[in-house]
Amino acid sequence: xxxxxxxxxxxxxxxxxxxxxxxxxxxxxxxxxxxxxxxxxxxxxxxxxxxxxxxxxxxxxxxxxxxxxxxxxxxxxxxxxxxxxxxxxxxxxxxxxxxxxxxxxxxxxxxxxxxxxxxxxxxxxxxxxxxxxxxxxxxxxxxxxxxxxxxxxxxxxxxxxxxxxxxxxxxxxxxxxxxxxxxxxxxxxxxxxxxxxxxxxxxxxxxxxxxxxxxxxxxxxxxxxxxxxxxxxxxxxxxxxxxxxxxxxxxxxxxxxxxxxxxxxxxxxxxxxxxxxxxxxxxxxxxxxxxxxxxxxxxxxxxxx
Amino acid sequence: xxxxxxxxxxxxxxxxxxxxxxxxxxxxxxxxxxxxxxxxxxxxxxxxxxxxxxxxxxxxxxxxxxxxxxxxxxxxxxxxxxxxxxxxxxxxxxxxxxxxxxxxxxxxxxxxxxxxxxxxxxxxxxxxxxxxxxxxxx
Numbered sequence: 001x002x003x004x005x006x007x008x009x010x011x012x013x014x015x016x017x018x019x020x021x022x023x024x025x026x027x028x029x030x031x032x033x034x035x036x037x038x039x040x041x042x043x044x045x046x047x048x049x050x051x052x053x054x055x056x057x058x059x060x061x062x063x064x065x066x067x068x069x070x071x072x073x074x075x076x077x078x079x080x081x082x083x084x085x086x087x088x089x090x091x092x093x094x095x096x097x098x099x100x101x102x103x104x105x106x107x108x109x110x111x112x113x114x115x116x117x118x119x120x121x122x123x124x125x126x127x128x129x130x131x132x133x134x135x136x137x138x139x140x141x142x143x144x145x146x147x148x149x150x151x152x153x154x155x156x157x158x159x160x161x162x163x164x165x166x167x168x169x170x171x172x173x174x175x176x177x178x179x180x181x182x183x184x185x186x187x188x189x190x191x192x193x194x195x196x197x198x199x200x201x202x203x204x205x206x207x208x209x210x211x212x213x214x215x216x217x218x219x220x221x222x223x224x225x226x227x228x229x230x231x232x233x234x235x236x237x238x239x240x241x242x243x244x245x246x247x248x249x250x251x252x253x254x255x256x257x258x259x260x261x262x263x264x265x266x267x268x269x270x271x272x273x274x275x276x277x278x279x280x281x282x283x284x285x286x287x288x289x290x291x292x293x294x295x296x297x298x299x300x301x302x303x304x305x
Numbered sequence: 306x307x308x309x310x311x312x313x314x315x316x317x318x319x320x321x322x323x324x325x326x327x328x329x330x331x332x333x334x335x336x337x338x339x340x341x342x343x344x345x346x347x348x349x350x351x352x353x354x355x356x357x358x359x360x361x362x363x364x365x366x367x368x369x370x371x372x373x374x375x376x377x378x379x380x381x382x383x384x385x386x387x388x389x390x391x392x393x394x395x396x397x398x399x400x401x402x403x404x405x406x407x408x409x410x411x412x413x414x415x416x417x418x419x420x421x422x423x424x425x426x427x428x429x430x431x432x433x434x435x436x437x438x439x440x441x442x443x
Contacts, residue, residue, distance in 0.1 A: 105364045133372070137365020175367040 017061045027099045028053055035092050040221065041214040042085060048205050049093070056100045073202040074102060075169055077145075077191075078181040080207025083253030086181045087141065089207075093179065094139040103177055105137035113147040116161040124157040128164045136175045145180035146190035166196050210253050215242050219257045223288070228265065230288050237293040244298050260304060264292045306413030308346050311386060311402040321370055324387065324405055328366035331389035336400055337361045340372050342385045344442045346411070346432050356380075359390060373405050382408045382443040408434075408443035 023029045032050060039046070055072065062069045074097065078086040091108050098106025115131055118124035132140065142148070148165075150156040169178050180187070180197070184206065191198040210218065216239060223229055230238060241260065245251060268288055272280060298304050309315060319327070331338050338360050341353035356376045360368060369387065376385050385406035388399050412433035419427040434442040 104367075107364055133360065133363050133368035136363065136367040136371070172367065172371065175365070175371075 015065065017064060019057060019061060022057060022061065026057075026101075028057065028096060031092060031096050031099060035089075039085060039088065040217045041210050042089075042207065045085075045089060045205055045207055048203070049089070049096070052203060053096060053100065056097075056102060060101065071102075071173060073173065073200065074177045075201045076177070076179045076203040076205060077187060077201050078179060078205050078207060079184040079187040081183060081209055081251075081253060083255035083257075084207035084209065085254065086207055087143070089205075090139065090141045090179050090181070094177075097139065097177060103138055107135075107138035108141055109135040109138060110141045110143060112143050113158065116142070116148065116165075117157045119157075121157075124160045125164060128161045132164070132168050132172075132176065135178075136172070139177045139179060141179045141181065144182045146182050146186045149190055149194060151193060162194060162197075166200065169200050212239060212242050212246070215253070215257050218254050219261055222258060222261055226265075228261075228286050228288055230293075231290065233290040234288050234293050237290045241293055241296060241298055245304060248298070248303055250303075256304070260296065263296065263304075264288050267295050268292045306411055308384065308404065308407060308411055310346075310348060311404055313403045318407070319403070319405060321374075324373065325366045325370050327401075327403065328369045328387060328389075331401055332364065332366055332369075334389075334391070334400075335393075336389035336391045338363075338366075338369050338387060338389050340369065340376055340385065340387055340405075342376055342380045342383045342406075344383045344408075344439060345435055346384055347430070347435070353384075353386065356385070377406050381406070384408070410443065 032053060035049065036046060056074075059069055059072060076093070078089065080086060087110065090110075094103065094106050094108040097103045109131065111131055116124070116128045118127045148158040148162055150158055165178065168176070180201070182190070191201075216235070219238065219242075220230070238260075242257070245256060245260070265288070271289070271292065272284070296304060307314075313319060313327075328338055339358070340356040342356055343350060343353040357372060360372070363369070373385065373387065383406070384404060386402055386404045389401040391398065391400040414430040414432050417429050417431060419429075421427050
């Protein structure tokens, strides 16, 4: 009697899958939580990634229960301005897909046009194939993908690389995931002129620009990692700096912030030497003052990198 | 006559999935895997033609299976093997080698005997296929 009960119980379990348990078990939840914590802002991106993860998990569960399923197309396109975290998210994506079991190794291979396109006839195909082979079992991240296509030059070898890419993206879907990245409007032109790409890419994810408070948060967390901090007045100066810098050309979001802070640290070191107030302690070494920020060229109408 | 050279040669031919598993084992051991082909099956023919470079830095076996299939497209009627080279100091040699493709028709070997001084015999073997020039054997 008891035996019967147990086997019945077992059977009812066989037909059920706890999605939430699955989420935690595969470690996907951990990646998503990390993503939420370590990346400031980027709400639409995070939502899209959560949705994608959910879809892939459901697809896996369907497979386990013997329902009709097919490997979804996972190729993606990340579009957004420079410094909005495309590469960082790609790295997380690779980890996520690995934990979900859609790529076997989960490594990220980052390439640009130079790594794919050759310099003379017959050079491109082996070069592209070499890169694709290296990326198999992982994720291939093509930065500034639109450079592959140069309509102004009929004999450009980029077209050849595109053809091989498309072929492998279609035939070896189980082996690698391709992520194309670049600025938004140029990516749009690229997709318009290469319809083959558009149809093979299922997920178009847009990376919005950061707002000033978000940029300040990013800057603070960068400094935190380096054991620096801004004084109250320095913080106000930095907000002013961000607002001015945003209006200037070549603003690269988080990357510009990192550069600005690097220069502030440089000026702080310089100031400490000039002041020469005797021995310094940890407190002094880790404080960025208002002057360190204010000395930036941006405040006097110049341009920072 | 089925050629029995290398590992697994007494088993049925490996499927692509099985090749993938074996190659992944090699890669996980840090061996450099490469693909070679030939149309001369003599056992002393040690050095086959290389199909591309050895793949040192591919973390996944899919790349090797891909190359095997590329090689099959061009040399479908040749012998193709996968070899794994261990570069560890003191080894520096092939750790694993197995055939992944063979011609449809394998004619086998002829044993020739030569009487030499006294009543000694000298034996040698020769593939029937190698009567024809290279490239036209299978």
